[in-house]
Amino acid sequence: MPPTIEYHCPCLSQSTIPPPPHLASSSHSFHPLHTLFFCEECDAVRCNRCVSVEVSGYYCPNCLFEVPSASVRAEKNRCARNCFMCPNCRNTLSVVPSDPPDSGDGRIAMPIGAIGDTQYLLYCNHCRWDSAEVGITFEKPTGLAAQLQKFEDSAPDSLEFERLKEHFEPIIQRASSLSSSTAANAPAPSSAAHSHRARTNSITAAASAALARDIPGVGKYNPLARSGRGGGAGKDKDRSTNKDEMPEYRSRVDSASASKLGTGGGELDVEYMRHLEDVSEVANLEQRWITSWATSLQTADLKPLRIPLHSKRSKRCPACAHILIKPEQKAQSVRYKIKLVASNYLPAITAALPHQQDANTESAKRTLSKSTAAAADEDRGAAGGIHAGKTYPFQLALTNPLYDPIQVRLTVQRVHAPASSSSGRASPEKARRPPFAVSLPSTSFSIAAFAEAWEYDLDDEDDLDEMFGLDDDDFGVAGRISGREPKEARSKTKVVGVLEKKANTTIVGGEIVIGKEARGNVKFNMLVSYTYRSDDAAPSESNDEGATSKAAVARPPETKTFAFYTAVDLGPIIPREEPLRIDTDF
Amino acid sequence: MDPPIFYSKTEYIETDTGNKVSRRATIAGPQNIILGGKTIISSGAIIRGDLRRTGAGHAVVISLGRYCVVGEGCVMRPPYKTYRGNFNYYPMKIGDHVHIGANTVVEAATIGSHVEIGKNCVIGKFTIIKDCARVADGTIVPPNTVIPALALFAGSPGRFVEDLPESTQETVEAYTKRHYTRFQPLDR
Numbered sequence: 093m094p095p096t097i098e099y100h101c102p103c104l105s106q107s108t109i110p111p112p113p114h115l116a117s118s119s120h121s122f123h124p125l126h127t128l129f130f131c132e133e134c135d136a137v138r139c140n141r142c143v144s145v146e147v148s149g150y151y152c153p154n155c156l157f158e159v160p161s162a163s164v165r166a167e168k169n170r171c172a173r174n175c176f177m178c179p180n181c182r183n184t185l186s187v188v189p190s191d192p193p194d195s196g197d198g199r200i201a202m203p204i205g206a207i208g209d210t211q212y213l214l215y216c217n218h219c220r221w222d223s224a225e226v227g228i229t230f231e232k233p234t235g236l237a238a239q240l241q242k243f244e245d246s247a248p249d250s251l252e253f254e255r256l257k258e259h260f261e262p263i264i265q266r267a268s269s270l271s272s273s274t275a276a277n278a279p280a281p282s283s284a285a286h287s288h289r290a291r292t293n294s295i296t297a298a299a300s301a302a303l304a305r306d307i308p309g310v311g312k313y314n315p316l317a318r319s320g321r322g323g324g325a326g327k328d329k330d331r332s333t334n335k336d337e338m339p340e341y342r343s344r345v346d347s348a349s350a351s352k353l354g355t356g357g358g359e360l361d362v363e364y365m366r367h368l369e370d371v372s373e374v375a376n377l378e379q380r381w382i383t384s385w386a387t388s389l390q391t392a393d394l395k396p397l398r399i400p401l402h403s404k405r406s407k408r409c410p411a412c413a414h415i416l417i418k419p420e421q422k423a424q425s426v427r428y429k430i431k432l433v434a435s436n437y438l439p440a441i442t443a444a445l446p447h448q449q450d451a452n453t454e455s456a457k458r459t460l461s462k463s464t465a466a467a468a469d470e471d472r473g474a475a476g477g478i479h480a481g482k483t484y485p486f487q488l489a490l491t492n493p494l495y496d497p498i499q500v501r502l503t504v505q506r507v508h509a510p511a512s513s514s515s516g517r518a519s520p521e522k523a524r525r526p527p528f529a530v531s532l533p534s535t536s537f538s539i540a541a542f543a544e545a546w547e548y549d550l551d552d553e554d555d556l557d558e559m560f561g562l563d564d565d566d567f568g569v570a571g572r573i574s575g576r577e578p579k580e581a582r583s584k585t586k587v588v589g590v591l592e593k594k595a596n597t598t599i600v601g602g603e604i605v606i607g608k609e610a611r612g613n614v615k616f617n618m619l620v621s622y623t624y625r626s627d628d629a630a631p632s633e634s635n636d637e638g639a640t641s642k643a644a645v646a647r648p649p650e651t652k653t654f655a656f657y658t659a660v661d662l663g664p665i666i667p668r669e670e671p672l673r674i675d676t677d678f
Numbered sequence: 679m680d681p682p683i684f685y686s687k688t689e690y691i692e693t694d695t696g697n698k699v700s701r702r703a704t705i706a707g708p709q710n711i712i713l714g715g716k717t718i719i720s721s722g723a724i725i726r727g728d729l730r731r732t733g734a735g736h737a738v739v740i741s742l743g744r745y746c747v748v749g750e751g752c753v754m755r756p757p758y759k760t761y762r763g764n765f766n767y768y769p770m771k772i773g774d775h776v777h778i779g780a781n782t783v784v785e786a787a788t789i790g791s792h793v794e795i796g797k798n799c800v801i802g803k804f805t806i807i808k809d810c811a812r813v814a815d816g817t818i819v820p821p822n823t824v825i826p827a828l829a830l831f832a833g834s835p836g837r838f839v840e841d842l843p844e845s846t847q848e849t850v851e852a853y854t855k856r857h858y859t860r861f862q863p864l865d866r
Contacts, residue, residue, distance in 0.1 A: 127843045183835040218820040218835040449681045
């Protein structure tokens with residue numbers, strides 16, 4: 093596995109310092125860069141766990157119809173057209189005429205265009221289930237949902253649900269009238285979002301009030317307090333005054349008699365199981381558990397399922413409620429009106445172990461000359477591994493997404509002794525210090541600005557080196573005299589420091605010293621802080637890089653610094669017990 | 679920093695637009711196949727451009743966009759059906775930045791741009807895959823399935839697993855471009 097780098101989102105804890113990398117909580121706090129967002133207002137990284145999500149549109153994942161939100165509720169979040177799922181394997185069903193013409197190869201022909209007074213049925217292309225098995229046929233191949241509607245409406249679960257809705261309707265109405273009066277005071281970014289939130293708030297408030305009443309201890313937790321809006325505490329009082337006014341609910345079917353209907357075990361089911369001939373006659377748990385009602389055990393009773401709708405979502409910053417993601421209205425468009433993703437703000441970092449890459453390349457070349465593909469994978473693990481008790485160089489490539497050059501400083505987070513001993517798996521002797529030491533360039537280095545023109549001719553490396561590699565910043569490496577010289581010398585001497593600058597990417601080298609008794613992964617937290625010119629500064633010519641960086645140095649007050657944590661995982665250490673192989677590269 | 683992916687120089691033919699086609703790939707009916715440029719057809723791939731619509735005239739059977747990769751041992755075959763009693767093949771259209779893993783069989787009708795299909799998959803007839811979708815390794819997508827944009831499909835039959843991140847388009851585009859530049863000839 094290649095080395096990975098993940099970025100920290102501090103939403104899980106109060107402190108901005110991430111947990112040590114060997115703790116299990118570490119993997120929950122770090123995310124791949126492309127999944128993160130960036131709030132410009134708060135100047136902070138946001139992840140999918142902390143953003144607040146709003147639905148901006150519904151669509152059916154099969155027919156891709158955009159369902160207006162008014163009908164979403166009426167159709168119980170399902171597609172109301174011709175889309176059905178196979179109850180057996182969850183594939184989408186197609187409509188076929190009941191006597192399908194044989195197309196010569198034993199497959200069912202497409203349904204379109206078959207005319208006549210034949211009956212139609214739903215057919216699964218994957219498991220060959222068809223709706224005739226459960227006695228469902230259609231007179232015409234369109235509007236199937238409407239034709240099925242009457243069966244669905246008379247099902248005991250939907251009748252019960254209607255009854256429940258009726259029962260709770262007055263309470264929800266009362267709650268919404270109450271909360272809309274309180275919510276009117278709260279600031280709202282837009283009127284549409286406001287009305288939507290007011291409704292959901294009232295329902296969740298009613299639900300949480302009901303929970304708080306029924307389960308002791310739950311009342312202490314208030315989900316609305318976390319988001320900082322809605323004023324949940326005040327509403328709880330209102331709810332407590334009318335909590336006893338709810339009349340008792342009586343279900344349509346007595347639960348004691350349910351088993352007689354063949355839904356909850358009992359004599360009928362036992363009798364059925366006795367005469368079972370094939371295991372597949374019994375519907376498995378996965379086939380049954382999505383129904384809200386206890387259903388029959390038999391596969392023969394499974395009904396086609398309507399396809400649940402999917403939604404497009406917009407995302408907001410949890411702290412300042414600014415929009416981070418706002419998709420285009422069209423359901424299948426992959427463009428966004430607003431898209432503030434972290435990869436446009438933070439430098440992208442990739443890690444590599446040169447000895448691993450060399451090994452891979454060598455084995456690839458060898459495979460190619462032998463023209464056999466099998467041997468490559470075996471060699472890879474042996475030569476590219478990290479062995480205990482050895483020293484390895486590693487490289488970090490940092491790519492600047494900003495249109496201005498940045499100054500970057502890397503710091504390895506020290507693992508505190510008490511934290512590592514609490515992990516419990518290492519012996520006390522090993523727990524005192526991490527099993528490996530990491531050295532990185534200590535001084536800051538520069539990364540050139542991103543310019544779209546570089547997308548094109550990157551192959552002329554020497555030209556670019558002359559243009560962008562020679563700005564004489566401090567590199568944190570002794571012995572670098574000119575930009576050109578270390579290029580030849582670096583393979584022998586230079587390991588730690590800036591290795592290469594190319595367009596808006598700078599490669600820095602580091603070194604890991606693995607302890608003799610080391611185990612587990614080489615994984616450490618790294619603080620990346622970078623200084624950039626703030627937006628207020630005058631725009632610069634991106635094609636004249638030398639002048640820009642000098643200008644930035646001349647006007648220091650216009651810079652800003654942003655810091656974030658990353659977790660670098662260079663891969664597992666191969667423990668000492670295994671026979672050591674001599675690595676020819678070092 | 680990414681190491682190059684080497685291929686034997688004698689094995690691949692490079693076209694003016696940067697397409698790299700293996701001599702070990704079976705390209706049937708090349709006059710009916712369009713490659714957008716910088717597209718790689720790996721060795722052992724089978725592309726059936728000969729399965730064209732009946733009728734006179736020129737017909738495009740399979741079109742691939744830019745920066746696509748057809749993996750080793752892939753089979754690309756246009757979908758067919760009998761419509762009003764006539765058996766016919768239908769064209770297959772594939773967008774830009776589409777990677778198809780090794781040993782996958784594709785009979786899709788349409789594949790959008792920025793789509794990643796894993797290895798050892800079966801993409802059934804007339805499947806429609808929208809932009810930025812991903813099909814995990816070893817997925818069986820039954821015929822007539824629709825895979826919506828930014829969805830990850832996996833399993834047998836292929837089912838929706840999760841929504842992909844909003845930056846998928848940029849990620850896939852960068853990856854496919856990098857893959858093309860990494861794909862380097864090696865002289866022996």
